[in-house]
Amino acid sequence: MADAQMTEADVIVLGVGTCGEDLSLQLLDAGVSVIGIEASLVGGECAYWACIPSKMMIRAANILQEGRRTEGVAGHADIRSEWAPVANRIRTEATAGFDDSFAVERFESRGGRLIHGRGQLTGPKSVTVGGETLTARIGVVIATGSQPTIPSIEGLQDVEYWTTHDVISAEELPESLIVMGGGPIGCELGQVLARFGVKVTIIEAGDRLLPSEEPEASEAVTSAFEAEGISVVSSDSVTSVKSQGSSIAVSLAGGDEFVAEKLLVATGRKVDLNGLGLESVGLATDGFIQVDERMRAAVGLWAMGDMTGKAMFTYVAVHQAGIIAADILKIDHAPARYDAVPRAVFTDPEVGSVGLTEAQAVARGLDVEVAVKRTPYTFRGWLDMAGYGAIKIIADRESGVLLGAMASGPRASEILGLLTLAVHTKAKLYDLRSMIYAFPTFYGGVGEAIGAYALGVQTVLDPEYEGFRPAK
């Protein structure tokens, strides 16, 4: 057990959230002494308010939707949704009632000291929390995460808007919801609630949902959303918000007004470096914390997770934790690189992307060729009656090296495994053409998109499929 009074340790971890906890446990298991400081719940955003509970919600919503697909295919099903089992699973299985006692005990049983409080750097290898000064022999690792961006919109601060935390901890659902922001989080949560009977309107300032993904992905998700009764408004933004009885009214720049019982603000995440004491070690407090490929921010100071601004995903944060553990333990580890970070959006249809989009390749002046095959016209997509989606491959024209890829449709987040390995290892189209694909599989659609299949009469004809074409 840890010495509860320990004020000096090999490593101090400031922010024992998603990657802070992961790193701490790795170090403790390797015999490195650790003091962890956590302002909220040990385990952080992913465990309590983000990945894990949201994916539990998505699983439940998808089961409902599969039931609704019975009609005309396999008989009839009378589907009546109920939120209570979802809220209950989140409370009991995911979050233990938003109580981190188990995680604290796990930390302390491995010999660490855990302090609940808001810590601050006071100089190299020195941190204060709650009036106590702590010293690190090896160094400090800082992993204080990100927060929702709340845009400055007239009237927004005067209404009780929801953030993702409110959706995740909701015991009951509203009748209607406006989602401000059509990025991955707004789309995922908006679709879940719509499938549970909430009347959902998503407002996106960009010209389409998921504006940073491929247009084919946006098109698939938008078509599916509209078919499910979700109202999608794009190329318009909220200019003012006000209470209207027990509801909230939002006005858009284009003149439209929408009213709903609740408003979810899902306009992205920001990093706030103020109040962390970074100036005491000579670091800037604007933007993200700057790190090298070993996650070092200064001598004896490492940073990881959302606050590094590399890619705000748990798997990136935890990958970075592995690099820091190796650096501290003096073990070999590949340096950080971010050219093949997978991006999964768990809407239905799912979207899985990696590497460059076509637009990014064009913006870099690269000479690329692009192939797109629509998922409903892949063999498995046709068999499974997939309604929406596409597989898109972007390759360097001369070398055939894969630069980026996107799958949307059923199991796209799993197809992403193949695509990520291909982009990560700089595979060539030749490699993807000469491998053998199991048939009929959704990932087999990758082979179909690049023309690797030659099954003659069995070909499912996509009238829009044109093989490889120059980038647009």
Ligand SMILES: Cc1cc2nc3c(=O)[nH]c(=O)nc-3n(C[C@H](O)[C@H](O)[C@H](O)COP(=O)(O)OP(=O)(O)OC[C@H]3O[C@@H](n4cnc5c(N)ncnc54)[C@H](O)[C@@H]3O)c2cc1C
């Ligand atoms: C709704 C939603 C769904 C998501 N779904 C996914 C998904 O499916 N897959 C995925 O990979 N990513 C997902 N993400 C992103 C993922 O949650 C984050 O990228 C990840 O949690 C970041 O980990 P972190 O350790 O950097 O930050 P956090 O987990 O936020 O940890 C930071 C910790 O630092 C603490 N802290 C802050 N300041 C201080 C201080 N001064 N002193 C002490 N402690 C402090 C905070 O309390 C917090 O616990 C989702 C995000 C959201 C919002």
